Amino acid sequence: MLPIEAVYEKLVAQLQQHNTVLLQAPPGAGKSTWLPLNLVKNNYFKRIVMLEPRRLAARNIAQFLALQQNEVLGQSIGLKIRNEVAVSEHTRLEIVTEGVLTKMLQSDPELAGVDLLIFDEFHERSLAADTALAFALETQAAFRDDLKILVMSATLDSERYQAFLDCPVVASDGRSHPVSEVYHPLRDESKWLEAMPSLILNALQQQSGSALVFLPGKRDINFIYQSLEGNVTSDIQVVTLFGEQDKATQQAAIAPPKAGLRKVVLTTNVAETSLTIEGIRIVVDSGKRRAAQFNLKTGVTELVTVSISRSSAVQRAGRAGRIEPGVVYRLGSHEQFERRDRHDVPEILSSDIAGLVLEAKIWGSEVEQLPLLDVPSSGALQQAHQLLNMLEAVDKQGKVTELGRKMHQFGTEPRLAHMLLKAMELEQSKPGISHLACYLVALLECRVSASPELRVALQSQFEKPHKSFSQALKPWLKRLKINERSTLNCEYLSLLVALAFPDRLAKSRGQGFVLANGAGVNAHETHWLDCDYIAIASLGGHKGQRIFSATELNLLLLQESLPHLFVEKDICEFDEKSERFLHEQRVQLGTLVIESKPSTKALDVEARTQAWLNLVAKHGLALFNEYQQVQPLLNRMTLAQRFYPQEFEKLDEPTLLEGIDNWLAPYLVSVKKLAELKKLDLMSAVKGLLDWNQQQRLDEILPKRIQVPSGSSIKIEYPLHGPAKLSVRMQEVYGLLATPVLCNGKLPLLMELLSPAHRPLQLTQDLAHFWQTSYKEVQKEMKGRYPKHFWPDDPATAQATNKVKSRM
Structure with a gap:
């Protein structure tokens, strides 16, 4: 009996009484498989749509449930993910992912025929899941008061989610098999990857069964695979599992090991949730993951290696206890584990949100108006609006353009959608540009490159394509209905980069380049050293300032083809070197000055004021x-x-x-x-x-000064973090029985009691306690050092003074 069965009737009752319910159920409870299948079998709902955050999990859950029904996929159990759809008029449970639910809501806000939405593994907080939930809540409130929403996770932040959704929580016990923990401390945290092979081998020697090894990314997986090769016994099979693999390879990794063999599955967090791999009773956890971090200054989303949260670590460990008692080997000490964040940072706070802003506008709203658990910063929203304007998706007033609607329907991120759609428009006047666009998208997606110079990299793939490049290229050629050509025309390459990355067009400056968005980046060690302008496709590294791939920018071609990127402005700036105003007419590409000449207009008060405002904004x-x-x-x-x-x-x-x-x-x-x-x-x-x-x-509530018993008015320091601070000579607060209160007690006050020479004697937030305890030691020392000053035996009742004894 699965643990979810014990709370099934209670959950059904809550769904019948409430529109929204939270289900908290640890790994192995059956929430992703047994629960939705039985909701269908028992006819509680006519049609259920379940959102899974990962394609691999969605596909395997759908296939498993179809098998349980003795059906082929697409009958009562359906699947709808990117490039793979299996649904029919008989489908009652549809597993979806990759923003599919968002598209369903956009095309039919009433979700006709659907009476239950399930958000599985919601703790992963993907941007697509957050967006879909926000839209679903608005649909529920505006159109469908009969629509039920079930939010599920193994590690819910229940109190916060419950307050946000204003709904009941149903909690289920998890797996019945215990998972023991083994910690492997590191002397040097930077050497974590090198420490993994020996930890894996130790785990295999000490334990029976197969192992699931969690690593951040494909490169780390390949390193460990090569390290283990030749070092494991003949009965151990080492396989890899990550999102970019083809379906057949993934299924082979998930399959049970052959008789007499043990399996070691090297995987990313693709296997963290909603996926059961037969025979696994050992988990080896690096404690790392690849996470998107958006650099607001450069406009670049970088994939960086970070430590996972405690909730993710619990999820990973749960993989070991699905079938029988297991063990998790954690890289790092127990103390390090306890210092980790409780939950991972959600994508909505760490990624480029231009796609979300466009989704919201198509929905008929602004991001700030949506019911979101976390709202992006004003800076991130402003950056997203600026980018969408440069991509012609929204106009100056922030309204969606016709091209913006086409980009949204195109079904890929706004940058690439803009490039591909515009390339098709330009094909007649610039033959071969659509073909080149497909090659560029494939190169960006597969991340296989022989050179940072895009022309060289593309030509290399054209002449001798890598397998993963060919796999990425084929769908785009098919979608744009383009046949392969005998030559690759790179003449329009910088134009294509500008269509996708207008904010990364760059002008040479000093020892590097300045981007159209105003950020500075470093010069490349070997390429584009003599170029005045370049078009950058990929940035990253320290502070997002390293150029990974780019090509020289054809400025004349850009002005001819994309005139909307160039703006004529009458600019007034204060030049700090010459200490005078520069009043010019400029042609600008973002913040880049392309042409300038003295303005013919008079320097008026408005222009001068704006120049001062710009200067203050720059310096603070x-x-x-x-x-x-x-x-x-x-x-x-x-x-x-x-x-x-x-x-x-x-x-x-x-x-x-x-x-x-x-x-x-x-x-x-x-x-x-x-x-x-x-x-x-x-x-x-x-x-x-x-x-x-x-x-x-x-x-x-926050007075600048406090009058102390001596009559002196003493200034209070207010740091933004920690208690406020009052530094006062001890004699001046004799007779004060308690520490003064600020903000009705909400902000503590730290009293720094000083000697007559204004040197610190004591720090306290409880003055009454100090008088009764530590004061005696201070009195004893101070009487000898400052005999002319008053050191009473009972300071709580003594007269305060700011004078020596002879003048009291």
Whole structure:
């Protein structure tokens, strides 16, 4: 009996009573297989759509359930993933992934005929799952109050999810087989990959059964595969399993080992959830994964190796206890394990969200208006809007264009969709550009390259294609209905790169290049050293500043074919070197100045004010002489918003800099020189952001100073993290029975008690306790060092003073 069976009736009852339910069930409970199948068999729902985050898991679950029904796939059990569809009018349970559910909702917001949506393994928090859930919740609220939503995971952040969805939680026990833990500490964390082969061999020697080895990516898998080759016994078969493999290879890796053999499966986190591999009772966990990290400055999403969260580690370990008692070997110490984050960072906070922004607009909403568990930062949203505008998907007002709708229907990421669609439009005037576009997409997808120069890399694949390149190329040629040609015309290559990556067009500057989005990148060691302009397809490395692949940019061709990228502007800037205004007419490609000449317009107040605003935005508020005096006020305003969000808006420095056009511009009208700008009354400008009542309230909850028993008014320091701090001579707080309270006790106050010479004697957040305990030791020492000062036996009742004894 599977654990999910014990809570089945309760779950069904909750689904009948509530529109949305959370199911928390550890690995092996049967939530991905037994549960949806029985919901269909028992006729609780007419048609169920279940979203699986991974294609491999979706395919295997669908095939397993079809087998349980003694059917071929596509009858009562259906599957719909990228390049693979098996559904019919008889399908009652449809397993989908890769944004398929989002497309279903976009084409039919009412989801006619579907009465239950299941989000499996939701803890993985893929961008597609977050988007689909947001749309589904809006469908439920606006069109289908009868639509049921079941969110499932092995490691739910239940309290947070329950508060967000406002729904009940049903919890199921997990596997009945225990998994013991073995930790393998590392002396040098950077040598983790080199430590894996010996750990795997030790596990195989100490344990029986087959092993599942978790590694971050394909390159790491290949390294371990080669390291194990020749070092394992003849009864052990080493296989690999990752997302980019063909279906047959994946199925072979999942299949049970042959009689008398043990299997070692080297895999990525593709096998972390919803996948059972027969015979596995050993898990060897590197504790690493490949994660997308979006660099907001360069506009590049990099795949980096990071430590997994504790919840992911629990998921991986669960693979060992599916069939019988198992063991997990974890690379690293137990202390390191406990220091890991509780949950992985969701994709919506760590990836390029241009696709999400376009999805939301097609849906008829903005990202900020969607019911999302986590909302992207304003900076990420702004960057996404700018990119979509450069890709012609949205206009200057943020409305979706006709091309934007075509890009959305194309079914791939906005950058590549824009390039391919525009290439087809340009084919008549630029023969061969569509063929070249398919080659470029295939090269970018398969990541096989012989050179950082795109022309060389493409020509190499044209003449002698790699197997994975050919596999990536074939679907695109078929989709665009293009036949292979005898030559590859690379004349339009930089134009294609510009169509996909307009923000990565770059101009030579100093020892590197500056991108159209304003970010700087390093020069390549060997390529493009004499180029004025290049078109970059791939960036990464440290801070996203290393060029991986690019080609020289044909600027004239770009101006002729993509005039929308070039903007004529009347620019006024303050040049800090010459300390004068530059007033020019410019042709710009993003932030890149292509042409410039002196402006024919007069330098008016509006242009000059904007120049000052740009200068402040560049340097921050530290540009002003009063900044050190204003900093405490900024900290107090930030803390006030943190503790009283209903009374105070967010007014920290980054927020103020984003909106300087609104609050600072009026103070700059009469400023004509840099010296005048620096002397600006910044305090008044910042204070003006609070009305009179808010200023009074701020002084009440977070006073600038506190009057101590001696009568002195002492300044309070307000750091943004940790307690506030009051540094005061000890004699001045005699008679004070308790530590003063800030923000009604929400913000602790740290009292730094000083000697008569203003040297620290004691730090305390509990003054009454200090008087009763440690004060005696301080009194004993201070009487000898400062005999002229007052050191009473009972400081809690003594008279406070800021004078020596003779003047009291």
